[in-house]
Amino acid sequence: MPGFDHELKVRLFQNNPEVVPTMLRDAIGFPVPDYRRVELGCTDHTKLKPVPFKSDNVVVLYDECGAKQMAIIAEVQHKKDLNKPYSWPLYVATVWEIVRCPVKLMVLCPDSATERWAREPIRFEAGGTVLTPSVMGPSNTPVIDDIERARALPELAVLKAAEAALDPLPDHVRLV
Secondary structure: OOOHHHHHHHHHHHHOOOHHHHHHHHHOOOOOOOOOOOOOOOOOOOOOOOOOOOOOEEEEEEOOOOOEEEEEEEEEOOOOOOOHHHHHHHHHHHHHHHHOOOEEEEEEOOOHHHHHHHOOOEEOOOOOOEEOOEEEOOOOOOOOOOHHHHHHOHHHHHHHHHHHHHOOOOOOOOOO
16 A cells, blocks of 8 residues: 555645646656646546457467566457557556566568558657567568478468468469
């Protein structure tokens, strides 16, 4: 439970919200945009109405001692979705809070247009925090041209075949 010192400072901000952008600009040196008014926003970030909030897959990597090394959120994205730049950072933050290790967002796109869109950095914190999804699509899905590799990684062979059907290559390029 926060103590007196914490609550005192919280009340100072609540009493005069104008002090917050002033401190950010004058004491910290962060550029604050011109504004006309300041008002308090809601500080309770709890969602009262449960909303499904699920990524497609989360894979956690461990080292030889069993320590978590990284979590990878694997999302399948078939088309541009204007909600994803808002939900993907939440996925990353939530998984990071749960697993307590670095997290990477990987997005699988079956066509070039969706791939280009998904590669756009998501700037969600004023001043610098940017989420840059790692995207796999037609431009970088490996061609599986070796039968042994296809046996070892049949999922990649299936992805490349499905991708070719959705986003055919020019006639002069041949899939092996």
